[in-house]
Amino acid sequence: MTxxxxxxxxxxxxxxxxxxxxRKWKDLELDLAEDGQEALEKLAQRDYEVLIxxxxxxxxxxxxxxxxVSEHFPxxxxxxxxxxxxxxxxxxxxxxxxIDYLQKPFQAEELRTAIDxxxxxxxxxxxxxxxxxxHFDRGEFYWAGWRLTAARRR
Numbered sequence: 183m184t185x186x187x188x189x190x191x192x193x194x195x196x197x198x199x200x201x202x203x204x205r206k207w208k209d210l211e212l213d214l215a216e217d218g219q220e221a222l223e224k225l226a227q228r229d230y231e232v233l234i235x236x237x238x239x240x241x242x243x244x245x246x247x248x249x250x251v252s253e254h255f256p257x258x259x260x261x262x263x264x265x266x267x268x269x270x271x272x273x274x275x276x277x278x279x280x281i282d283y284l285q286k287p288f289q290a291e292e293l294r295t296a297i298d299x300x301x302x303x304x305x306x307x308x309x310x311x312x313x314x315x316x317h318f319d320r321g322e323f324y325w326a327g328w329r330l331t332a333a334r335r336r
Contacts, residue, residue: 191216221235225251
């Protein structure tokens with residue numbers, strides 16, 4: 183059984199490069215989209231384990247896609263790709279829920295490591311479903327009814 187991955191990039195050369203990379207990875211099945219809008223349509227039709235998205239694209243850019251995925255497909259790990267090293271954009275991507283942010287050109291091993299991390303995080307996620315998110319109340323953090331405490335590292 184193969185693991186479905188969706189990759190989104192408006193550049194034909196990048197999609198071709200990704201296809202070549204994925205041919206080596208027999209356990210993964212790559213599906214491609216040209217922009218964020220097409221990606222959302224594909225996400226509505228099929229369950230993917232990881233989404234890989236370029237940042238700058240027509241119609242719906244990567245950050246817009248990431249925001250929509252966070253709202254409509256919570257828990258789907260998203261790896262962002264960019265040709266421009268922009269700290270502000272990377273910070274925004276992480277705040278919107280991206281699990282990694284790779285700058286083009288990247289090595290196949292870098293992408294594979296990010297994908298494996300996304301798959302592992304998705305497999306672990308059901309163990310925490312229903313526990314809610316941590317919240318702050320009167321100077322204390324709480325999660326699932328438990329008070330969380332912090333300890334200094336030594």
